[in-house]
Amino acid sequence: MPILYDNPVSRNGYKARLLASHLGLSLQVVSKDLRAGESRQADFLAKNAAGKVPVLELEDGTCLPESNAIVLFLAEGSALLPVDTLERAQVLRWMFFEQSQLLPNIGLARMLKLTGRDAQRPDVYAQRIEAGQDALAALDRHLAGNDWAALGRFTVADIVLYAYASVAEVAGFDMAAYPAVVAWRRRVEALPAHIASDWGFAA
Numbered sequence: 753m754p755i756l757y758d759n760p761v762s763r764n765g766y767k768a769r770l771l772a773s774h775l776g777l778s779l780q781v782v783s784k785d786l787r788a789g790e791s792r793q794a795d796f797l798a799k800n801a802a803g804k805v806p807v808l809e810l811e812d813g814t815c816l817p818e819s820n821a822i823v824l825f826l827a828e829g830s831a832l833l834p835v836d837t838l839e840r841a842q843v844l845r846w847m848f849f850e851q852s853q854l855l856p857n858i859g860l861a862r863m864l865k866l867t868g869r870d871a872q873r874p875d876v877y878a879q880r881i882e883a884g885q886d887a888l889a890a891l892d893r894h895l896a897g898n899d900w901a902a903l904g905r906f907t908v909a910d911i912v913l914y915a916y917a918s919v920a921e922v923a924g925f926d927m928a929a930y931p932a933v934v935a936w937r938r939r940v941e942a943l944p945a946h947i948a949s950d951w952g953f954a955a
Contacts, residue, residue, distance in 0.1 A: 755780045755809040757799065761866070763859065763915040764819035765806035766949060771823050771911050774945040775830055820847050820912055827908045834903065842902040846909035850916065857884035858916040862923035870924070881924060888920065888930045895932035899939060906943065914940045
């Protein structure tokens with residue numbers, strides 16, 4: 753069984769766990785205590801030189817870091833990742849958007865909030881909120897005319913976008929300004945295989 757090295761707080765790890773639920777895949781989840789420095793120890797750095805979770809370790813010992821790479825690998829051959837070149841590009845477009853617009857802004861603002869550093873670095877926090885608002889506004893404009901991120905159906909693009917869009921309030925965003933995003937989140941959450949978090953950590 754593949755091993756997913758993860759942490760309950762990680763929304764990147766959540767992407768892989770949510771996808772596995774939708775695909776009916778079994779993963780052995782091993783939690784790494786990031787505050788204790790477990791991801792910086794030599795044995796883990798051999799799995800991911802960047803010292804970050806998530807990392808997927810296959811049965812032959814091959815290790816694959818980076819959440820969206822893990823998602824693409826696990827989804828290959830499934831209905832959630834199209835084979836057609838243009839259709840796949842439409843899915844990848846939103847996966848790249850998540851990496852460049854949602855994760856660095858909502859993700860960092862959330863971590864600043866959770867650690868209390870938003871008050872220590874108000875300038876950085878304000879910058880992330882402003883950039884995150886732009887990203888959420890763009891996503892909201894798109895979802896105002898589309899039920900799903902790409903191709904008119906649920907795909908891995910929705911999974912990766914949902915991971916951080918679903919915790920925007922924790923980061924300090926007022927989601928009343930983005931009704932189409934809120935409605936889309938409810939559609940994702942209504943799917944039968946949806947999991948809020950298999951560790952019970954919603955934030």
